[in-house]
Amino acid sequence: MSNSLNPTLQFAGRSVGYVPISAVPNLSRLPFALRVLLENLLRQQAVRGEDTAGQVSDLLARRIGAALNFYPARIYGQDILAKVMLVDMAALRDALAQSGRDPRMVNPAVPVDIIIDHSLQVDVAGTRDASRLNLEMEYHRNSERFAFLRWCSESFDNVRVVPPGKGIMHQIHLEKIADVIRHDPLTNLVYPDTCVGTDSHTPMVNGLGVLGWGVGGIEAEAVMLGKPLSIALPRVIGVEVRGTLNEGVMPTDLVLALTEKLRAFGVVGEFVEFFGPGTAALSLADRGTIANMAPEYGATAVYFPIDSRTIDYLRMTARPAGQIELIEAYAREQQLWRDEATIAPEYDALISFDLASVRPCIAGPKNPEDKVDLTEAAKAFPGHVRQIVNRPLSAKPSPVEGVDYALKDGDIVIAAITSCTNTANPVGMIAAGLVARNARARGLATKPWVKTSLTPGSHVVAAVLERCGLQGDLDALGFHIAGFGCATCNGGSGPLSAPIAEAIESNKLVAVAVLSGNRNFRGRIHPNVQAAYLASPALVVVYAIAGSMTADITTEPLGVGNDGQPVFLKDIWPSTAEVEQISGRAYTSDVFAEKYADLFDGGEMWDRLPRTPSALFGWQPDSTYVRRPPYFEGLAREADKNFDVRGGRALVLLGDSVTTDDISPSGAISLGTPSADFLLSKGVARADFNNYTTRRGNHEIAVRATFANTRLKNLMVPGIEGGFTKLQPEGSVARVFEAAEEYLKRKTPLVIVAGKNYGCGSSRDWAAKGVALVGAKAVIAESFERIHRANLVGMGVLPLQFEAGTSIASLQLDGSETFDISGLDAEFGVQGKARCVVTRRDGTRTEIPLLIRLDTPEDIAYWRHGGILPFVWREYMDNDGPLARTA
Structure with missing residues (x-):
């Protein structure tokens, strides 16, 4: 096959070059996603001169698990993880400057787009001013963070920042940012648009034919510095x-x-x-x-x-005609186009x-895969209550101070139309608006204890709802626009009224949230909510009217209409034809062109932020938001060679499907937690705590948040929820952070022991950074979520996997044991073996084999250097840094 550039592709009267894959034998048998990876490998060879022949052979032979080097075309991120990533980049500049090197060497080698969308909180809801007031509060809380991101956009090459209040990153990705096929004017080369994102929902852009996925900020940093992403096929x-x-x-x-x-x-x-x-x-x-x-x-x-649906969408979203022509021509030429033949x-x-x-269905009460048919939802709820709090459902009303209603188990206190998952879908949004219109016409209203909100994924959605006259109907039911960003789905649901929160907590009620999001893990949506259900935007409106999960909305009346007759779900549910007719008429290219014309214009509040570019960031030592991280302090030019663990202690013992929210929470910072104590010691009022998510630019707060989720279940302290453990050998109960501090003083290495699917959920690098900074050398689990495993490696924490059939339960661990892990000092290959000796309190010993989950040669190199950041720093010190990237 030829790897030379082919200059014959014509589009819009132009001739462009590309690396052909269509001549590859049996290309039609290769899945389309692998064709994109194939082009990437062949382009590395043709343009960068890298020897990828072996990797191409592995891909074509479908050798599952073979290591491939992937160079994404760009990085896409949200403000929380991207800010942490750029804090590390700024710290790397400092470290080089302190060593006499030019800090300006550190710049992203690929384009980086950052969308500030994860800072919105629904402080104000149910009023026309909600969006403006919440944006003002967002700036009040986060101006220091926003100023840092603006400094990054001015001081680093290749960084663009979309200001707050523009929408949710993944919806903006689909509607505006993604190119599908990219053209490099310097080389006149065209190639598939690919990306990695600092958010686990980055694959949303896969729906547009763009291959990309979520990575940890740690991996994204390596990509920014010109290094490939090493993946297992x-x-x-x-x-x-x-x-x-x-x-x-x-x-x-x-x-x-x-x-x-x-x-x-x-x-x-x-x-x-x-x-x-x-x-x-x-x-x-x-x-x-x-x-x-x-x-x-x-x-x-x-x-x-890519197919005709892709092209239709690109036209609707006002992509340039020449770009659309290029996309179709290239996709057809490269056998990346699909049609009925x-x-x-x-x-x-x-x-x-x-x-x-x-x-029709919902999913909950705590996992997105826990689907319940709508007809069974009310019947299933009592079982969910028992699952959550281990007691029967109670119908006993609990008074709420100052109002004429009482609350009980199952009452819905949050109903939120939120998250790019569904607000990007015209059918879902128009259906919600029509349900509101029909309910309003029949005289229905939402229950007074339900906090209602609408946070669209883009300004296009708001414009369309206004254009259709549906926003007024949503407003009438309390679904006023509360802002443009990722809100309730990310834990930004804002406060409940104090009397409602008090009634829930004092009576230990199982309160409910219903949201049109993609995440409903326990403790994520709101501290006062123990059950959360994912539902379509239209069903969110319906449940706000019903007011309780104990109501069977498929058979029971939703209420009494203004004619005195009961109103049922079927009376207000729109037909598919009506929804499609209105959405097809309302979503047109002119509204996309208009609403995206000012995407990078943040208005007066954005313009007031400091914006002086400089080579080095001016860190403020008293800042509670942005601090220089400690990763380069005392870093030796040569990597350590001693890795075996001797006399290790378990910091926590955890069950299956421990999420990154459990490891590093994203919601409110509750009083009585180490992070809250730290903020109070710095003079920060409780009202200004903000949340864990926005504070991750300060390692002092983020490390204190490690295993601080109020719903965490550590098997070492049965019967206690939250960030607690036992300090060994004393056996005394302590907060996790304080126990870790004591172990650090004693120079006791720590391990984390867990069950299946450890680290599932959001791609959160602080779930690995925090574990590293509390002193954990290894995580031993039955299995790992992909992104989190990579993040652990990127922070120098070793992921180790039990053999099948071995677990915390089979070993009868209680946390009093010591762990000696050997076989790490010697050289080993990908997925090597280690030996662990577990010594119990009575002196008995159990030896178990462990699989070393270093899945690529790059994993091994990063881990032996103590993580990606030390690796890259040493590379800069030895070789003036990674080579500049080309297409």
């Missing part, structure tokens, strides 16, 4: 789609059904690719909704090849999915 699971959705079924119902099915099938760490005749029935927005949920079923990427590739496994099998 995954299996590609083909999902054959048949049929069409039934009347009344929403896109959210579809994605929740797929989440349940794919989680049950087992696609963790794999690529999922959709094909089959039913794919044509899925709009681009439906595809984005499905791909957005990739981390909820564990897939790395969820790819939909396309032969199905050969997949490593197949799943059949009939769209007609999907029924």
Whole structure:
């Protein structure tokens, strides 16, 4: 095959070069996502001169697990993780300057787009001024963070920042940022648009034919510095789609059904690719909704090849005509285009999915894959209560001070139309507006104890709802726009009224949230909410009217209409034809062009932020938001060579599906936690705590948040929820951070021991950074979530995996044991073996083998250097840094 540039592709009267893959034998048998990786490898060879022949051979032979070097075209991130990533970059500049090197060497080698969308909190809801007031409060709380990000956009090359209040990153990604096919004017080369993102829902852009996935900020830093992302070739699971959705079924119902099915099938760490005749029935927005949920079923990427639906969407979203012409021409030339004549590739496994099998549903009370048919939701709730608090459902009313209603188990206190998953879908949003219109016309209202909010993913959604006259109906039910950003889904639900919060806590009620989001882990949505359910935007409105999860909304009246007659769900639910007719008429290219014209213009509040560019950032030692991290302090030019663990103690023992929220919470900073104590010691008032998410630029706060989730269940302290453990050998109960501090004083190495799927959830690098800074040398688990495993490696924490059949339960661990791990000092290859001796309090010893989850040669190199940051620093010190990137 030829790797030379082919200059013959014509589009818009221009001739461009590209690296051909269409001549590869049997290319039609290769899944489309792997064709994109193939082009990337061949381009590395043709443009960068790298020897990728062996990797190409591995890919074409489908050698699952083979190490591939992937150079993403760009990085895409949100303000929380991207800020942490750029804090590290600024610290790297400092470290080089202190060593006599030019700090300006440190610049992203690829374009970096950052969307400030994870700082919104719904402090104000249910009023027309909510959006303005919440944005003002967002700036009040976060101006220091925003100023740092603005400094980055002015001081680093290749960094763009979208100011607050513009929308949710993944929706903006689909509607504006993604190119699908990129053109490099310097080389006149075109190639597929690929990316990695600092958010686990980055695969939403896979619905547009862009291959990308979430990575930790630590991995993204390496990519920014010109290094490839080392990946293990995954299996590609083909999902054959048949049929069409039934009347009344929403896109959210579809994605929740797929989440349940794919989680049950087992696609963790794999690529999922959709094909089959039913794919044509899925709009681009439906595809984005499905791909957005990739981390909820564990897939790395969820790819939909480029086709006519892609082109229609690009036209609707006002992409330039020449760009659209390029995309189609390139995709057809490179066999990256799919149509009804396309032969199905050969997949490593197949799943059949009939769209007609999907029924209206919700998912909860704590996992996105816990699908419940809508007809069974009320019946299932008592079992959920028992699952959550180990007691029967109580119908006893609990008075709320100052109002004429009482609360009981199952009452819904938050109903939020939120998250890019669904606000990017025109069908879902128009349906919600029509439900509100129909309910309002019948005289229905939301219950007074429900906090209602609407946080659209882009200004396009707001404009469309106004254009259709539906926003007024949503306002009438309390769903005023509360801001543009990731809110309730990310824990930014804001406070409940004090009397409601007091009634819930004092009576230990199981209060409920219903949201149109993608995450509902315990402790994430709100500290006073123990059960959270994912639902379509339209069902969020319905549940706000019903007011309780104990109500069967499919059979019981939602209320009494203004005519005195009961009103049922069927009376206010719109038809599929009506929804599609209105959405097709309202979502037009002119509204996208208008609303995205000022994407990078933040207005007066943004312009007031400091913006003086400089080589080094001016750290403020008393800042509680942005501090220089300690990763380069005392760093030796040579890496340590002693890795075996002797006399290690377990900091925590954890069960299955421990999330990054459990490890490093993202919600409110509660009184009585180490982070709260630290803020109070710095003179920060409780009202200005903000939340864990926004404070991660300060390592002093973030490390204190490690294992501080108020719902954490540490098996070492049965019966106690929250960030507590036992200090050994004393056996005394202590907060996790304080126990870790004591172990550090004693120079006792720490290990974390856990069950299956450790680190699932958001791609949160502080879930690894915090573990490293509290002194953990290793995490021993039954299995790991992909991103979190990589993040641990990136921080120099060794991921070790039990052999099948070995677990905390089988070993009967209680946390009093010591751990000696050997076999690490010697050289070993990818996925080598280690030996662990567990010594119990009575002196008995158990020896167990462990799999070293260093999956690529790069993993081994990063870990032996103590993580990516020390590795890169040493590379700069020895070789003036990584080589500059080219296309």
